[in-house]
Amino acid sequence: MTFLGMPTAPRGVGQLRQEAPFPVAAARALDDSQLRRNLGHATSTIRAKRAAAVAEVPDWQELRAAGAAIKDDVLAHLDRYLLQLEAQVTARGGTVHWAGDANEANRIVTGLIRATGQRHVVKVKSMATQEIGLNEALAAAGIEATETDLAELIVQLGHDRPSHILVPAIHRNRNQIRDIFLREMPDAPAQLSDEPAALTAAARAHLRRKFLTAQVAISGANFAIAETGTLAVVESEGNGRMCLTLPRTLITVMGIEKILPVWRDLEVFLQLLPRSSTAERMNPYTSMWAGAVEGQEFHLVLLDNGRTATLADPRGRAALRCIRCSACLNVCPVYERTGGHAYGSVYPGPIGAVLSPQLTGVADNPDLPFASTLCGACFDACPVAIDIPSMLVHLRSRVVDDKLAHHRGPTPEAAAMRGLPRTGRPSRAAAGAALRPDPAPARPAGRLDLLPRPAPAAATDVPRLVEGGAVASRRREG
Amino acid sequence: MRAALFVTCLVDGVVPRVAKATVRVLERVGVTVDMPFQQTCCGQMHVNTGYPREAIPLVRNHVAAFEGYDAIVVPSGSCTAAIRHQHADVARLAGDSALAAAAEAIAARTWELSEFLVDVLGVKDVGAYFPHRVTYHPTCHSLRLLRVGQRPLQLLRAVEGIDLVELPDAEQCCGFGGTFALKNPAVSSAMLADKIAAVRRTGAEYTAAGDASCLLHIGGGLARLSTGIGTRHLAEILATTRREP
Numbered sequence: 050m051t052f053l054g055m056p057t058a059p060r061g062v063g064q065l066r067q068e069a070p071f072p073v074a075a076a077r078a079l080d081d082s083q084l085r086r087n088l089g090h091a092t093s094t095i096r097a098k099r100a101a102a103v104a105e106v107p108d109w110q111e112l113r114a115a116g117a118a119i120k121d122d123v124l125a126h127l128d129r130y131l132l133q134l135e136a137q138v139t140a141r142g143g144t145v146h147w148a149g150d151a152n153e154a155n156r157i158v159t160g161l162i163r164a165t166g167q168r169h170v171v172k173v174k175s176m177a178t179q180e181i182g183l184n185e186a187l188a189a190a191g192i193e194a195t196e197t198d199l200a201e202l203i204v205q206l207g208h209d210r211p212s213h214i215l216v217p218a219i220h221r222n223r224n225q226i227r228d229i230f231l232r233e234m235p236d237a238p239a240q241l242s243d244e245p246a247a248l249t250a251a252a253r254a255h256l257r258r259k260f261l262t263a264q265v266a267i268s269g270a271n272f273a274i275a276e277t278g279t280l281a282v283v284e285s286e287g288n289g290r291m292c293l294t295l296p297r298t299l300i301t302v303m304g305i306e307k308i309l310p311v312w313r314d315l316e317v318f319l320q321l322l323p324r325s326s327t328a329e330r331m332n333p334y335t336s337m338w339a340g341a342v343e344g345q346e347f348h349l350v351l352l353d354n355g356r357t358a359t360l361a362d363p364r365g366r367a368a369l370r371c372i373r374c375s376a377c378l379n380v381c382p383v384y385e386r387t388g389g390h391a392y393g394s395v396y397p398g399p400i401g402a403v404l405s406p407q408l409t410g411v412a413d414n415p416d417l418p419f420a421s422t423l424c425g426a427c428f429d430a431c432p433v434a435i436d437i438p439s440m441l442v443h444l445r446s447r448v449v450d451d452k453l454a455h456h457r458g459p460t461p462e463a464a465a466m467r468g469l470p471r472t473g474r475p476s477r478a479a480a481g482a483a484l485r486p487d488p489a490p491a492r493p494a495g496r497l498d499l500l501p502r503p504a505p506a507a508a509t510d511v512p513r514l515v516e517g518g519a520v521a522s523r524r525r526e527g
Numbered sequence: 528m529r530a531a532l533f534v535t536c537l538v539d540g541v542v543p544r545v546a547k548a549t550v551r552v553l554e555r556v557g558v559t560v561d562m563p564f565q566q567t568c569c570g571q572m573h574v575n576t577g578y579p580r581e582a583i584p585l586v587r588n589h590v591a592a593f594e595g596y597d598a599i600v601v602p603s604g605s606c607t608a609a610i611r612h613q614h615a616d617v618a619r620l621a622g623d624s625a626l627a628a629a630a631e632a633i634a635a636r637t638w639e640l641s642e643f644l645v646d647v648l649g650v651k652d653v654g655a656y657f658p659h660r661v662t663y664h665p666t667c668h669s670l671r672l673l674r675v676g677q678r679p680l681q682l683l684r685a686v687e688g689i690d691l692v693e694l695p696d697a698e699q700c701c702g703f704g705g706t707f708a709l710k711n712p713a714v715s716s717a718m719l720a721d722k723i724a725a726v727r728r729t730g731a732e733y734t735a736a737g738d739a740s741c742l743l744h745i746g747g748g749l750a751r752l753s754t755g756i757g758t759r760h761l762a763e764i765l766a767t768t769r770r771e772p
Contacts, residue, residue: 076713422704425671445577
């Protein structure tokens, strides 16, 4: 199945594509013993905490079902809800911009900042802006963007890339963080220790100066209420609240799937999200705003970047339910061992393995749907019940179809799949022979001809199997 | 009671003793076991590797082989899950709604071994004797696609002489994942290494599971490290008695 006509996220901008084949990148990550220790410790800790936080809620499964149903309604009527959101935001003094892809979004945001005359902006952690490579685009335009989320700051100062949706510096431990601060943060105290409190205090002092001088802030959004035009950002550090309230101009970049129809839908998602992501009953800061107050400017950039293409696949579109909680990353045995960088995209782990190839088109991320054992832990953990394993299997068939379409003749793997199994007949060698002969005629003529004949390899195995196997034992008993 | 045995291609080709053991257990608890020779592979590998169309003849064959049986028993959680969750879908891909309906009907009469013993027959003690320290790995598809839950453990606890010890982080995948182990060998091995470390911490003589596939993966690692720890399919432990060790 291909979805012609639906543009995917463009190449050459942003961070959605694997750079090396996943197995190669993963093998490299597996060799990093420090990374393995950091990740193993962090994911196992948060796994246990999340399980406890979820177990406290007696109607968790009902909440999940409600979350899934609300998101499915949004996806089914996205055209209507987006226009409703635009009308509400505009009526409350905001300006809505539509960006078909990463390049367009970057152009819009750069233009908006240039219009303010500012060359420095502060940012709230946002996956959408990571996805489109906004910081790089701003840097190319001579605009400096400061990440204000502590972990995101660590990543930025370390000239690094986020490796987790929620805790982007999960691959770093406090020793490494201290080194980065001392090297890259001019105002870090010379005697900085690796105590978490000391590290946080250093970052806080550094960021405070940025907050108090910035005239422009950039954010993402966790939710946007179509009914009221309300945007919501949930966070833990208060940096979001600073960015969303202090500067004169606020620019929010949001994927078009972040909509919720009505205000009361927040009741469901403000329970699902914090318990699933940080294992908290409630996140420390929930900031909500609609439009702009006097003296301030608010711009909302609605980003497609492959989302409509994702929506076009009935078996893949549920990936757009995702609320970026990262519960699936934390329970994934593959992610736990490789970390996020191996996936190439800013969306790593199980959700990344289904989302990134859909946003880019499967040809650009062909390994990601295979980067899973299909163990199912992600589906169980997902607060909006995305059946990630089934979606992975579906995307694998899209990858195979895409490869076959660009391959002259069948690939070796396709030939093998057509040739397998080799076990059409030798069942007799196994348990079959342990039983009385089949009362019915073994095979109606011609029916098994659909299946391949036993291969020579299997045939040579038969004597061994029979010898140690069921035929011999039946004979002994007989 | 009569039941048909779906051997599964992996058991058939690699560990036929598991099928023999399944028959021994079932016969001991009074089941007459039929073995339709037309059977072959369930096609899960094809579907999960991205070749659902190549699975169509396999599903067609499976339906033809088992249509006449009231109960079908499978010594594999994973193959049972494929029958239950994939076969009708594959039939619909073929545009064959009659086949899809037949596949669904067969899926409703298909049970993984522990499900069949506990739910259908209401048996927990199958009269087995296995005087060894055993740890049990709940395979992912048994655990999360079939939700077999405590059933295998209920059966194992009733085994005479067994010293059943809990496996740390039992619900973590062993890293096999079908063709995952071929396509991502390094990650697969890393997961296996952690599973084996957990097994070793138990001091068990045997690792048990309800899927031969995962057991081959775990067993390969245990053997390569010369741990001296063996693997036994659930059916093999349940088949072992004082008279027939």
